[in-house]
Amino acid sequence: MHELSVCQSMLRQVEEIAQREQATSVERIVIQIGPLSGVVPELLQQAFTIARCGTRAESAELVTQTQPVRVHCLQCGYDSDAQANRLLCAECGDYRTRLISGDELLLASVELTKN
Amino acid sequence: MCDTCGCNVTHGNRHLIEEGGKHAHTSDDHVAIEVLENLLSENDHQAAHNREHFERHGVLAINLMSSPGSGKTRLLERTIDHLKERYKIGVIEGDLETENDAQRIRDKGVPAVQITTGTACHLDAHMIHQALHQTPLDELDLLFIENVGNLVCPASFDLGQHLNVTLLSVTEGDDKPAKYPVIFRAADHVLITKSDLLPLLDDFDPDNAGQALQQLAYKNPITLVSAKSDQGMDEWLNWLEAQQQQQNRQQSKGAGSIQTCL
Ligand SMILES: Nc1nc2c(ncn2[C@@H]2O[C@H](COP(=O)(O)OP(=O)(O)OP(=O)(O)O)[C@@H](O)[C@H]2O)c(=O)[nH]1
Ligand SMILES: [Mg+2]
Ligand SMILES: [Zn+2]
Ligand SMILES: [Zn+2]
Ligand SMILES: [Zn+2]
Ligand SMILES: [Zn+2]
Numbered sequence: 001m002h003e004l005s006v007c008q009s010m011l012r013q014v015e016e017i018a019q020r021e022q023a024t025s026v027e028r029i030v031i032q033i034g035p036l037s038g039v040v041p042e043l044l045q046q047a048f049t050i051a052r053c054g055t056r057a058e059s060a061e062l063v064t065q066t067q068p069v070r071v072h073c074l075q076c077g078y079d080s081d082a083q084a085n086r087l088l089c090a091e092c093g094d095y096r097t098r099l100i101s102g103d104e105l106l107l108a109s110v111e112l113t114k115n
Numbered sequence: 116m117c118d119t120c121g122c123n124v125t126h127g128n129r130h131l132i133e134e135g136g137k138h139a140h141t142s143d144d145h146v147a148i149e150v151l152e153n154l155l156s157e158n159d160h161q162a163a164h165n166r167e168h169f170e171r172h173g174v175l176a177i178n179l180m181s182s183p184g185s186g187k188t189r190l191l192e193r194t195i196d197h198l199k200e201r202y203k204i205g206v207i208e209g210d211l212e213t214e215n216d217a218q219r220i221r222d223k224g225v226p227a228v229q230i231t232t233g234t235a236c237h238l239d240a241h242m243i244h245q246a247l248h249q250t251p252l253d254e255l256d257l258l259f260i261e262n263v264g265n266l267v268c269p270a271s272f273d274l275g276q277h278l279n280v281t282l283l284s285v286t287e288g289d290d291k292p293a294k295y296p297v298i299f300r301a302a303d304h305v306l307i308t309k310s311d312l313l314p315l316l317d318d319f320d321p322d323n324a325g326q327a328l329q330q331l332a333y334k335n336p337i338t339l340v341s342a343k344s345d346q347g348m349d350e351w352l353n354w355l356e357a358q359q360q361q362q363n364r365q366q367s368k369g370a371g372s373i374q375t376c377l
Contacts, residue, residue: 017150
């Protein structure tokens with residue numbers, strides 16, 4: 001389960017920010033995940049409850065914002081919603097599309113408490 | 116580096132940096148900070164460093180991914196047979212449980228480094244970096260990385276490779292690309308392996324696999340190969356050689372400098 005590795009990496013980033021800002025604790029971590037990132041939000045949440053122990057984020061809330069899968073058609077230029085395993089243009093049906101959203105795996109923001 | 120280049124800014128999150136700015140204070144002892152950095156930025160930075168290693172030594176690095184047993188090692192053995200007179204090849208083996216795969220490669224007279232640390236489900240850029248320092252990069256043209264047999268986890272970790280090759284054997288379902296879109300979408304070449312077994316199977320249709328790939332907006336080559344009968348081997352080898360030559364041309368245009376190793 002690679003979600004644990006992803007989670008540990010995230011917590012090291014958060015820890016670094018907390019230290020830089022001289023914060024005593026982390027209240028909230030907001031991340032953005034697309035269905036095509038390869039990371040499952042539920043598994044990440046599970047991993048988080050284990051991995052946060054002993055860090056400044058021990059009592060933090062992990063908020064995941066799921067990003068929509070969207071494609072840009074290289075044939076007709078239309079932008080449309082799509083599914084993770086069906087990335088076709090909704091307008092003309094062509095498969096020559098480019099992903100414009102849906103593979104995000106981002107630390108969006110953190111909320112910290114100082115003293 | 117990634118805070119400033121904007122590489123992580125997408126449609127979905129642009130508003131976060133445009134409104135409010137980086138530090139949006141809520142109260143004196145409570146502060147909200149916008150970050151917008153990749154969750155795997157540690158791995159990504161290591162991967163970028165690995166890529167510098169490869170480029171400095173003029174090595175083309177190729178990451179092989181598939182389910183367990185789809186034929187990665189056997190494809191490598193056959194590829195080495197065909198190419199070892201013309202190219203100097205090295206292999207990093209991600210079989211974390213045994214030395215078997217590395218030994219099969221060494222039996223072909225090619226250096227193979229076995230990765231022995233880490234979790235069993237995928238390789239990451241740090242593991243590759245350790246292995247690189249035991250690999251005679253100076254002497255190589257092509258470096259293959261055989262990832263752990265797994266269609267999920269390896270797709271999330273950049274190793275610094277130039278190219279991804281994803282294998283799908285005909286003994287698996289032809290709908291695998293629809294079930295594991297992330298790893299198939301990442302491929303620069305999809306190999307449908309063990310094609311010699313096709314006549315024995317009535318439920319794998321290479322056209323179905325091709326269609327499932329097309330639904331993922333996959334635009335790269337798909338080749339039917341057999342490491343047993345050598346079917347499709349020419350196409351695969353020609354592609355490899357073309358990639359190697361392209362890499363060489365880019366290399367001679369601008370040789371980069373490398374930062375000190377960790
Ligand atoms: N008939 C046939 N068998 C093959 C072919 N390629 C591989 N095999 C067999 O499939 C089995 C697995 O092949 P490997 O090359 O070890 O597969 P792998 O992907 O390296 O496996 P892991 O490293 O365990 O994930 C072996 O018994 C191979 O001999 C092929 O082209 N044709
Ligand atoms: Mg193997
Ligand atoms: Zn994993
Ligand atoms: Zn279109
Ligand atoms: Zn960047
Ligand atoms: Zn190094």
